[in-house]
Amino acid sequence: MTDARADSAVAGEGPAAGHWAQWLDWAQEQGSAVPEDAAFQHARAQVWAASEFAALTAARSPETLARLIAEDALSRAPEAGELDRLLAKELEHLFPDAPDEPGLARCLRRFRRRQMLRIVWRDLAGWASLDETLESLSALADTCIQRALELLTAWTEAELGVPEDAEGRRQRLLVLGMGKLGARELNMSSDIDLIFAFPHTGETRGGPRQLTNEQFFTRLGQRLVQALDQVTVDGFVFRVDTRLRPFGSAGPLAMSFDAMEGYYHAQAREWERYAMTKARVVAGPPGPAAALMAMLRPFVYRRYLDFGAIESLRSLKVMIARELKRKGMEHNIKLGPGGIREIEFIGQSFQLIRGGREPELRIPAIQPVLTRLGEKDLLTAADVAALTSAYRFLRLTENRLQAWQDRQTHVLPEKPEARQRLAQSMGFDDWPAFAAVLDDQRERVQRCFEAIFAEPGGGEHPLAALWSRKPDSDEMERLLTEHGFREPAAAAAAIADFREAATRRGLSTRAAEHLDCVVPALLAAVAESDVPDLALPRVLRVLESVLGRTAYLALLAEHQDVLRQLVVLSAKSPWFAERTAKQPLLLDELLDPRRLYEPLRRADLEQELDVLLATVGEDDLEQRMERLRQFVQGNKLRTAAADITGVIPLMVVSDYLTEIAEVATERSLAIAFCDLTRRHGLPPGTALTQPGLLVLGYGKLGGIELGYNSDLDLVFLYDEALTEASTEPTAADQRVVSGSQFYVRLAQRLIHIMTTPTYSGVLYEIDTRLRPDGDKGMIARTLASFANYQREEAWTWEHQALVRARPVAGDARLGERFQQIRAEILQLPRDPAEVRNRVRDMRAKMRASLDKSREGRFDLKQGRGGIADIEFIVQYSVLRWAAEHPELTVWTDNVRLLETLDRLALLPGLAAQELTDAYKALRTAYHRNALQDSPGLVSDSELVAEREAVAGLWQQLMD
Template sequence: MTASDPTSSAAGGAADQHGARATPEPAHAASVAPGQGPGTMAAGAFAVTAAQALQPDGDGAGAGGDVLYSATYSHYARRVLQARPDLPEILAAAVTQPLTRAWMAARLQALQAPSTDAEDAAKRALRRLRAEVMCAVIERDLRGLATLGEVTGAMTDLAELAIQHGLAVLGDDLAATFGRPVGAHSGEVQELVVVGMGKLGGRELNVSSDIDLIFLYDEDGETQGGPRSLSNHEYFIRLGRRLINLLADVTADGYVFRVDMRLRPNGDAGPLACSLGMLEEYLVVQGREWERYAWIKGRVVSALDSAHAQRTAALLARLTTPFVFRRYLDYGVIAAIRSLHAQIRSEAAKRSGGLPGHGVNQRSFNIKLGRGGIREIEFMAQVFQLIRGGQDPALRIRPTLEVLAVAVERGLLPAGQAAQLGDAYRFLRQLEHRLQYRDDAQTHHLPTSPDEQQAVARMMGCADWPALLSRLAMLQEPVAQQFEATFSDPDAGPCEALWPDIVIHDSAARAQDNSQDPSHGEADSAVPCQRLQAAGFTDCNALLDRLRAIAVSLRYRALSESSRARFDQLVNRALDLAARQDDPDSTIGRFIDFLEAISRRASYLSLLSEYPQAMDRVAQTLHASRWAAAYLTRHPQLLDELLDSDALAGAPDWAAFRKSLHERLLAAEGQVEQQMDILRREHHAETFRVLLQDLQGMLTVEQVADRLSDLADAMLDATLETVWRQLATRHCETPRFAVIAYGRLGGKELGYASDLDIIFLYDDEHERAPEVYAAYARRLITWLTSHTAAGALFDVDTRLRPNGAAGLLVTSFDAFRRYQLREGDNTAWVWEHQALTRARFCAGDAAIGARFEALRGEVLRQERDAAALRAEIAQMRGKVAEGHPNPTDLFDLKHDRGGMVDIEFTVQYLVLLHSRAYPQLTRNAGNIALLREAGELGLIDATLALAVGDAYRLFRARQHQLRLDGQAHARVPPASMAAQTAAVRTLWRAVFGED
């Protein structure tokens, strides 16, 4: 059996990713706690002799009637106690507190007898230590004193200690003959790097587990310093063979761990030890999907106390991380896990003979591989890691329970489902251990004899076997249901099957027939066109031509067989879904654009194939908005958002969003491109959530603008912090630097594709401050505007800074203050004070932000001459109109007279003229609220103010709809807005005295 067989024991180890790190956790309710077993005794009151432990009834009674649980319930422990009369006294001291690595190391030293044969002495000491650890673990666990994490952690510590001790002893022995291996390039002494896979790598080792190992080394070369020389390759193979023998050889004292090496490159056919270069080539060229599961848990378990070992471990991590965790959302793993699980379950069924409740062999059910078993919980945790771990480093952890916890934190898994999986996992792992305590056998099958069943039930704290089965079924059923919901093969649903059955076959037939009769192909189009027309499509010939063009395109023919099958399935579904819309022709056109854009990304094809509900939402999105269709086509990674119903329904939690974004950026510290991609992905995802809620009518235009503005603030803050940490010229830990928003962002009226009108202020007396902050601002703009693989973030306009494009990119606060208050020769224009009415602090140093807000109020409250102000603003309005001509007969909602700009200029005039008398007008409350305020103050007619406010709201809503429909200009028939424009023009005349 080779390592390429995913159902082999080697691959089983690869997929054997379960357990919990040795961290404190409450003992499960089903664990045996003091007082629950057949008898109790105070920890430390051990007076059990081997003869007592081996009494026929196996009650393990000690002095005074106390009970030693390990002797009572474990045949293995009884045998060890018979062979080791000294063991009860050792256990008495050991079980009073959790087992630690330090205790094991001390016991190993005590057990290491002086010997001329160091290897033989190590063999005996390690085996005797293993017996002590096993008995102590069994005793503490059955007494309810040990958590699951303690048990798996103790076994993992034992394995690591044994490996590291063995390497030290064997290395010294080999050095006497061959010296030490030395790298040909570096000249450094090389070390064998032992990688623990599966349960060992995840610190989840069960009590009778094999350990899956891979032997690696960094550089080729030769050994130096001994009478004889070997190549490094041969040296490490010899060392590896002897280490396996040291651990796995069965002697009179037993063994330490069985060792499985079949997860190494090429399995049994590959060399026992390989270089990192060979491993890299293997993973790139031959690495299989199931090997990605194996390497999730891969961890160096040999000693890392030398600089060389630490560098080699770091090199290994850089090599394996991109193999396991793809940079994109990798939904292709769902089908791969489904296939692997089917093979594993088939093997389990063959071995066990049935499932619980299914026939006469039900009691041999495998709790690891069977339905609702440990493996299914592991797979459900791994699918999150493999799909998303490339983008979220928090998921690159090993213990299953910790993965589930992160999935809940990230909103990937409901807390209730995670709790069900966690409860089942702990119970199954504890049951697994109790099955193995009986005879130190690596078994996962439920017992068949009544005596064994009763013993196991009592060990689990159950009254009898039926009670245990009932508890087991109650925990496993939710696991099985969740697994089947996650990995079930989705039903493609009904479809017209126009693709590929007709289109592709028709294309081939046309090509063949046209070579003989060119007119034959045209007549042949009638049947598929009739079917398209019957489905609801109008322009059938154009649609059929486009489908045929795809069928014969190089892009389509270059797809892998699996990707082409998924693409075919999705085109059929797209035809079905588009036909159900009220505008099927435009919807299918957008659908085909979208599918062509993602056709080379197997993960996206997999996502839509696996999740029909995502495909349905794609159809709704493409149909609802041309702009949304283009946005999704440009950023197909947003498909993932269509699966999160909770996120699509709820309001954003900006504090949590900022915290999560901060953590992800820190995790990618020093990797500029990756950090820029993180910013863009998070911004696109949150924008898309807003867009989907908008399309579903869940948000008003004002709410959309508020959310997009809050999102922009959060992105600016995150970018400021990240860029400052990387600025080589920075002169302090925290920049005294702020971003001020103007325009749409300043008024919290941001749209989906709005520019950011911003300026940069600093308040820092350091002599290098102007230079440093100028470089900082330039770098910020680069980060915000650059196009990366994840797209763009924002377009930025900084021309509203003092002196516009001719001015400095960053301005000291004092200089800005003098400019705005018109102190000196260089002073602000009236239009700059107009802009200030919609300005606000949005990111950076809050103290500077507070000073800006105070200055803004001071500037707006200045006394102004009404006639001069009126003339300035009217003149500026004329310039804006000249810059935005409208050659059509339609009404431009924004720029034509009677439109949005007229309203905004009117409000700005009222604020600048009257804020001195009425400071409440300085609030950046938006045009509608300020109009109402002005009406209530009697500055304008109150009824007219409300009418114009309603007009502004309608203009914005209509503009928003037209933008979503992909219109370049927000223009409508004039008659549709006649009443609104009349009200606006009436207000303009009332305020400015001219039209």
């Protein structure tokens, strides 16, 4: 004992040396071994110097430290993932001494004392990482709550009866951990914030008198709080705060799920959303726990990008800062400038803004949130590193402050000896060295915080006066003329009309404040446009569409670069402005210019759709349909943005639009198949990847030539081997149907999913008239009957349509069979003159009924020398020569078919190249018209050379 006693006088240990000497005396009397190694002695001295709580605990309960030493619990780190189980097992050993509530209180406090000494020792000795310490403290709280609730539930049911719902099902209390407990980031001497809930209302059964479930669970909750919070001769377990519950201290202690849902969706305050980002069920049955979290999720995470959260957080931070200043608490490392709360605010702001659309951000712990924000480029790598480093330093400082006396504090000490002690516990020689690092960490946090939460806007643009001062009409027109408007009177009238529309809406105070920020910035951006007279009414139309939606006004106020993108693109395309006005959700796409001007290809589209649908239940068909529409509209918008600005060429535009449609069709089929199999079971031998149905794309979809407003020409085929076999049910409530019934219903279900209007409109308009027998034919038919029809009954125009047909979704095995049948049909020997006559006659009928050309205007598609003429020449050529040249059946798009015809020298001279050039020019004009929201008509003075070339080749080849 001599060496250990001598080491107790280590410099800096101070009065705690006496406590160590006292423990050594006890150990000697009891014959308890004391480690003699230098590492233990050095660690013990560090702990005693930094924690009066540890020294006093060892002196007053010497057996606690002796047992920890004997079991090697101080030097051994708990295994990853095993901490909760080990703590629960250890606490269980104490519970034979807990026959009643006083016994429970005693066991919990002794357990807590032992675990706190272990955690404090490992932390101060430097044997545990910050993450281990936070996890250990959180696991300790979880274990105490769970075991106490288990016993108290049994005792309360024995005394008062069993709580049941209206159907007689037993009800259980759920404990929602908030704040640092919910995030498993509990500090050394933290309160625990708890909310109590139960699934259903009802009454107790079997008790001395009937109680409502609310009465029962209120009493149970009170007993749980007392078991944890009450100070006894053994101390306390955790200080419990229940004021975060609905209605605060004035509200019931325990509420049913329905009552909670009503409160959070109708009466909750904005700060309660932030609190719920860290919510976690810490005790209670897993099924109801999952239901509770699912019920709370829409309150916390909105479907749209919620930029109103930034302003709310900013206001809350200002309020806290004002309160701290009033109380003289600027040295608070949690709430003060650059403190822990600011780091949490940064993470929470992104969670609340984006968590509804990006479920991977819905995690309570702040460090993983910061990591995800870096991975998504929402924070720079430097900011993530700075915030993470500061968070860890501040949390360690917080733990060292609280480890001294097991007292909750976040305020830096003022006394020199306390400052020196804190500095040394943090690994610094003195206070100035520690304070310099602390100040640097807090300054970095504050710089990042101020950048994110800075008030939007800069210097006022001269046109801001048009909104803020309401000048008379002469001054308005003068200002507008000075800033490039050619029709100032019309622009002034548009602004006045918009102001009147905003007044009629009766905006909330917050919405009006956002609008006063947005309109001046919008006017400034419009003034910088090349065509301000066109841009202004279009963008005001978009802004009018979101007047009643504070979240979108907040987005535009916080991100004025979104306004600038909106002005640029709307000036170039009324289609863009109109689509955005109809679906303001598309404003989200303008947030990231890198993403906006880089449309996604097939694999990335599939991944994005996976993420969008991941958080929607399989039984929530309406929401899955809505997410599909958001996916298609958002990606069409990106394609249009890249097209409008010339980032991608015409042929690639069609590729992008076609791939968007293919992915949406494939996923719609998967949803329809899952929905139908839940009702009827699976057809034999099928699966999600091999559903037995094939979806064919005809026309522009089949030809990989979709435009922005194209509908989808679809034909549905299924495997004839499944016609007679019935579905195989997997549940008692499923109704068996024949294979043919199943596939007709599957096609109908797919059409329903794609064409039924939701909040965001329809996915695509679907045209199924190209199926065998047209409108009179079955909506879906077997592949074998399709082949027979094509061989024996189909008209020439149906074979023309087959040139542009290809599989776009469904069973790959059927797709291979279809390709063989298509090649066979197209390669049938045909009389050239007969084919030419029939194709020419069909084109004449089509032109007579569809050509909208008139004096001074030319129909790009149906006019003489237009797109349809080229398509018919190509289709005739395939039918004419495919029997001799099977390679003509490989492609479905006009450009590659013309390349093949050219390579095979089947067209005279430069005809193939001339047709290709004309086709691209006409298609470019058609796309541009679509983006201008105008019909496919151009001045008859445009594209004259191309039209004449096509008309001449038509006469040469077809007449």
